[in-house]
Amino acid sequence: MGWDRLIGQDRVKRVLSSAVASKRVAHAWLFHGPPGSGKRAAALAFAQALQCKERFDGTVCNSCSACHKVPRMLHPDVHVLIPHANDAKPQDLGARVALLAESPYAVIDYSRRPDLNGSGGTGNKQVAYLLGQVQEELQAPMKYRPVEGSWRISIVTSVHSMRTAGANAFLKLLEEPGRDTVFILLAERLDQVLPTILSRCQQVRFSPLEVDEMANGLVQEGLAPADMAAVLARMADGSYEQARELALSTELRSSRDLVLDFLRQAFRASGDDVMSRVDELASHGRESVKFHLHVLLGLIRDLLLYAEVGSHAPIVNLDWQDVLSKFSRGLPHARLDVMAEAVEYAMYMVDRNVNQRIALAHLAIVLGRSMQGDTQVKPVPRLE
Template structure:
């Protein structure tokens, strides 16, 4: 059995379709909109099935994808399974941010850390699987931050350019626009991007800030935005390194709030307030 984050009311047909996509390619990104979680009824169903003996073999396997996106009621229901784990079930939880899980859940699990993929591995896989040019694959691999799922998302037609343009526009607007213009831009982004899209955008902003910091410190050869050196240099000349570091911490905080299912619009409004202080 596989459980994954989704909308509160997901039709059975769509759920089956998603499971088929996951089975065919577990790296393929799946997006539903702004509000996704693992509903408590799915965990209750899992708890019920856990009490049954397997029809074949010695064990059943259940996988909870994105377990860190569970709300408190679902997490507490899952905890009841872990407190009295059935000997006939292997329960696997995946989480991007394990710290978002209840400490009582973490203490009852054996943690296995999966390392990020290297740039070369992602670049080679993009060329082989998506048949894109090695030059574009190199750019995407640098921006994917070790995630092949993120790389596949950015490899879609116009997605990479759209998200990067938005990220750079947000940073450049932070320097040159008044507070009203900054807030208008943030509200536009909040309307257009779902939770997963916002996470991708913030990751790109964070990488861009890293590039700005590297450029300012004279490490131009280490930047990831290798095809946008003019924009990196321009902002490196305008923003003080301490401000870049401060803003990076704010973006990291925003990413953490996304993992905790905080409303995306509230996250962006808070980030806009921080951008307002960037002059």
């Protein structure tokens, strides 16, 4: 608990804990950096260090009532706000925030997880902080003293989702913060934040996470064994949120086998077998197809790296060394660049609602011919 839950970001830990130790705590902070870099985890650890009743040097005791309540999202003076759609139900909001007790890296926002029980997908609803939410969740509680902590702390996630009226109301709060008030605003980029808000905040920058840091985190959480954790961390683009999602996804393992099989059948170019793989890939809906294509692109990028650098290449699919080496030796003339472009084109088409079977069947043909070393093959069909 406490700082232990924050993956990497040692510089951030030092900055925040020394702010607590020196008793120079700004009333407004802005944590900015890429998704999944740990802004929310840092905000919760910082809140725990501020509220801890036993330690005052920026560390946490992990045994007082505040240390018990903050990480479990039960502390009455630590609030996490998420922007939501007009018709969001209060119990749904509560359930989302409660997920942070399991992990501060859980995906809880409406834009990335419109349905809490669903695995993903993109919602069509407008997700924003409206004036009413700012008044009710930020302004109103500030009238009172903290219930049991030293501070009243509000963690405002996705601050870029604040619309004009809400932002103006919030600005008033920032101009005259209460004595024991701390706002922690989270944003991906500085240019997403109004300059008037920005100028009132102490800024803390978060960097994308290193592969090793994320792999260790997955192992420590018991989400993956070391070899698989290394693969997942490489696929996660510096986001521990993404690494966790991949580890929790039952789809990933089957997807890796599925795309490898798709590639094999495309090479053999036997019509029925290819189409049965196409149907299998297309059978789980658009998001799932995009996921499989993402995995396929990762595999082709590994093949490219392997062809260039050999067995020391910084590949993602570490456990597929033998597959990559067999492919490299067996198909030295494969047009890997064309294959990568063809997958990107298929992703583009699937994103634009084309018939998925047609997009995948076309992809299979291009991949097959590219693997055979066909120099005429083009990744994108030409309209002539």
